[in-house]
Amino acid sequence: MNCFGVKFRVTTFGESHGNAIGCIIDGVPSGLEIDESYIQNEVDKRKPGLTKFATQRKESDKTQILSGVFNGLSTGVPIALVIFNENQKSNDYENIKSLFRPSHADFTYFKKYTIRDYRGGGRSSARETAARVAAGAIAKKLLEKFNIYVKSGVFAIGGIEAENLDFEYANTSEIFALDKTKEDQQKEAILRVKKLGDSIGGCVFVKVANAPAGLGEPLYNKLDAALAAALMGINGVKAVEIGEGVNVSRLRGSQNNDQMDENSFLSNHAGGILGGISTGEDINLKVHFKPTPSIFLEQQTQNEQNESVKFNLKGRHDPCIAIRGSIVANAMVSLVLADMLLLNASSTLENLQKIYGK
Amino acid sequence: MNCFGVKFRVTTFGESHGNAIGCIIDGVPSGLEIDESYIQNEVDKRKPGLTKFATQRKESDKTQILSGVFNGLSTGVPIALVIFNENQKSNDYENIKSLFRPSHADFTYFKKYTIRDYRGGGRSSARETAARVAAGAIAKKLLEKFNIYVKSGVFAIGGIEAENLDFEYANTSEIFALDKTKEDQQKEAILRVKKLGDSIGGCVFVKVANAPAGLGEPLYNKLDAALAAALMGINGVKAVEIGEGVNVSRLRGSQNNDQMDENSFLSNHAGGILGGISTGEDINLKVHFKPTPSIFLEQQTQNEQNESVKFNLKGRHDPCIAIRGSIVANAMVSLVLADMLLLNASSTLENLQKIYGK
């Protein structure tokens, strides 16, 4: 089950310390300009080792296209992308190879498969998300053809929340902060916990602009359901909100309803989705990332022999996964939207007549 | 795309005011006792018309088994269930047939399909969820064979939150309240808005007890991703939280990590899921339902001719969809767990050897 999407379908492979990670993207329509540098540019955004706010693992994350592109255009056949791992320090994991790091997937992978690649978390490592970002770049390219833009940034760090959302600014910020006026506080919060050997949680905001009304395959591949799955499936995410989000459970209908005039909606509590289908308004999403489980404080845990052990972690880790997570969230949302765009193509007889004539 | 699940797969059909609603459940292992009255019992929990906290539409919701059960046991072939509609009052919808009720799916279905069954919201009506509850009953039956129990109840209404979670009590409460000491306040909040012609939001808690460690198909049919999709896809849900939920984005790793001793986890911030796989701890979920969009206050909206119109709703509606939504959430979680149980059966060579011998 290492794939997602129905028509625009991505299958990924790879472990943190294996030979390579990568993906196959199936269902890309033919005729799309695929620019290797454009993909690289997206991948580079989540590349490790760039700032003091991210892990110091150094990877060039050089992304190669193995198939599916000819003379600069997609041909309709699968596009395979590969990123070879370069900076594995597997020795960092020798001392924890038989124990389960708290709040990591070590324990659950072991329970499920009885065997596990303990090096860097193996498949459960966030390193795998580089493949998602690479695939997401192609989705974004497709969406842009239809003027659809997926924007994202860091909304909150440790409870310090943005008040204004400036997605342009986020692109230039070391921590992808949405609100310049909060950025310093947010950075400080990160560095404070980092110094303590601790980590911190954060919240990411994703906005889709210009998605046409009508996207989403109701019951049960609804747009909101698909987005929730795509986002909750990112490493460390524990909550997903759409539009008003958790706040809806406190509101009255008269407060939450989005009335309309002849032109448009007068508010957007719905976050751009009604009945699982896009309304044409902005799609607004909040994604809550837990603090990195890899901390440098002594912790107690269990090992494979069912003994209680105390241990101190080594290795290189992000103090706040929400930061690079914002790039991954952007990619996942892009992939969902691209899939919905394709799926919707056959929703009406009229659409089919546009393609096949009458 | 009206199906969900991979091996334990449910496909539903039906509209609010059509002839019938129902479902086909595929992948039920042979040999499971299927008791029509047990299914009916689950369906009756979300039946309309029972209390003043629910819509006054009267439906017997008599659920018939059309196939797949022989001599009281599942035979491994598809189980079809059907519920004929009885109490359609389609005339209630004549005055709104060409306009889009605010925060309903009227607008988006029209945009997607250009044609729509406007009677009671057609397919987008919560009436369809009766089919999910019927299917969920079979999932629950399967789970109980393995001592897995899915429990649910109303956690909050309009911000009035439970402090203790008593799932036994919830079963007996008219509003499925989890906390008896908050129930009166919660009821009062509902009746207050109801009297005003308004509605109110609520939050549902779902707990899975005794799920074995190892369930979930990581990347990308993770347990958390699948649960998020299943829950976000319920009518009116705008946020899903697992374990600490939105709160994780405020915590430090040292606060949020679940350490272990030789026996078990020492806390459960993770809500029973790590790396998309169950840990063996309770799975804890919060689901936020928006206030019913159907309110009886005058509202402004658009019609199919792109004109701005004011209108007053008629019809019979729940003042708080979270109440009956708690039954639907329970069913959806049960369906996800059943699917994961089946999918996991082939996760190791050892499992296969237990079945096929060596």
Next chain:
Amino acid sequence: MNCFGVKFRVTTFGESHGNAIGCIIDGVPSGLEIDESYIQNEVDKRKPGLTKFATQRKESDKTQILSGVFNGLSTGVPIALVIFNENQKSNDYENIKSLFRPSHADFTYFKKYTIRDYRGGGRSSARETAARVAAGAIAKKLLEKFNIYVKSGVFAIGGIEAENLDFEYANTSEIFALDKTKEDQQKEAILRVKKLGDSIGGCVFVKVANAPAGLGEPLYNKLDAALAAALMGINGVKAVEIGEGVNVSRLRGSQNNDQMDENSFLSNHAGGILGGISTGEDINLKVHFKPTPSIFLEQQTQNEQNESVKFNLKGRHDPCIAIRGSIVANAMVSLVLADMLLLNASSTLENLQKIYGK
């Protein structure tokens, strides 16, 4: 796994002697005229009890639409169809309830599920194919919008082969014979074996006219692969041929290649499919049905207690399943083509631009 198709997806349910059989058809584009009498007309073609060449079981096969159609048009939501069983004579099966009829699925269902509905073969009965024909009627309706016609008839009975293919004539023939000049011989062959208590095999020809070039999702949902699965999955089918079929293994490239001039192909050995994609030429298929396994001669078999037993069958059976099988084959091919038509809608960026503008 009781569904097929990706976008135009059919899920069926029901057993020979259960309450009902039926299906859910998902993915029908909105705006298609759905005429109940048109569906009934297709279903009636394979209805039992009409001639001496078919089983004498009497079923009205009245097909009801339960959902998905409003004001005579598909609305884009699932269309559920149900046919209640009426003429079950389950007593006919009492004497064989614990034995495995030779060349029936009794043995394999028992091995797979350990439990089985022995009445009339349960789910493995060809009765289930009525649901496929009902679904196929909707597919045909869609295809006709694009001038695509799926035609079929009986090509051979017991080795007596048609020399001319007249699909118009086949529609009027009691045995759906394609060649009027062979019909009497073919009928005679059937009646001869019937009198002996035996049965006979047959071959069905299906032709798709006017399918546009470009249908088929190569690697691995090729048009030919999907057709082969759809046809081989019909009860009693043991071989599927496309174009030259088995004969290709005897030919040279210079004999089998289809050259072209500026207008079209100069021959059609390929049977309308190259590389898994339609060429625009007629799609030609041959489907080989085994003789009905239900014969009235004494046979030896095994029972559930692993004893060898001799037995004589009772019940009502077709002497030649290819006859009604030709209607089922037609439906299955129609369903595949409808799915491919929908899937292909997003194959090029140009197609998407026709739908979404820009």
Next chain:
Amino acid sequence: MNCFGVKFRVTTFGESHGNAIGCIIDGVPSGLEIDESYIQNEVDKRKPGLTKFATQRKESDKTQILSGVFNGLSTGVPIALVIFNENQKSNDYENIKSLFRPSHADFTYFKKYTIRDYRGGGRSSARETAARVAAGAIAKKLLEKFNIYVKSGVFAIGGIEAENLDFEYANTSEIFALDKTKEDQQKEAILRVKKLGDSIGGCVFVKVANAPAGLGEPLYNKLDAALAAALMGINGVKAVEIGEGVNVSRLRGSQNNDQMDENSFLSNHAGGILGGISTGEDINLKVHFKPTPSIFLEQQTQNEQNESVKFNLKGRHDPCIAIRGSIVANAMVSLVLADMLLLNASSTLENLQKIYGK
């Protein structure tokens, strides 16, 4: 749609003259010994350039494992395999870049995608099948754990048919001939047409030994349907037969039925499958390959500008694709069986109880 299988799922990528071909195999249970040399051994069987009966293209077909294997064992996560292309002679295709080779997929890919990688047929090249063989090697490894063996060989060339099937011998034959006494005639037939610049068709036999009864997911992922799709989807295949195959349409029930005694079936006309489920007998399949469309005789065709042109092919081509096709057919059958083995694991409550306890 470049994947097949449900639980044991393979997704392939790559074109004849692109950078690489390869695949991701998802769903391999953890704990299986994965031996790179074992995979290579299978891949080498269909490697080009080995004999005068195959194309002279020289490829080492070195297969690398990129993920999913740790310490020699599968870990349950996706196994990615890659084969870099080495001996592309794209210049061979310059003169045909704008024309459609007769009976090739050039025309249909162009019609579907409007763009195509004309070099060596791009994605439609049989070169892609190396990835299937690599994936098939892992499936075979799994099957062997359960004593299931998939055997294959060349049954007929140009109508010269084997009379005895010796699968051991086939492994040692340059043309994988099943019958040593026919091998010389078959070779001669190939060399005769090769000398003329022509090609020849052939028929491959695949036998599965020791498949347990109960495999196959009836309606509609039947074992026979899945095998038919897998085999018909191989380049150049135009007919698939199971058991008696096309011959069934000539037989009577009394001739074709497989009676049983207390131990087993007394015959195997069914070819090991009844009702879409394995019987436990040998599964017997015949696969008919057309003659290679690439011949060196002058042919007439159309070009992209819709003109009629005559042309003479260059390049390196197999005179008979059935030979290497027998290895591909073997792989495809192995993949289907592995998938069915996994899918069947949850078919009964009893199976689940073996895994999860009671």
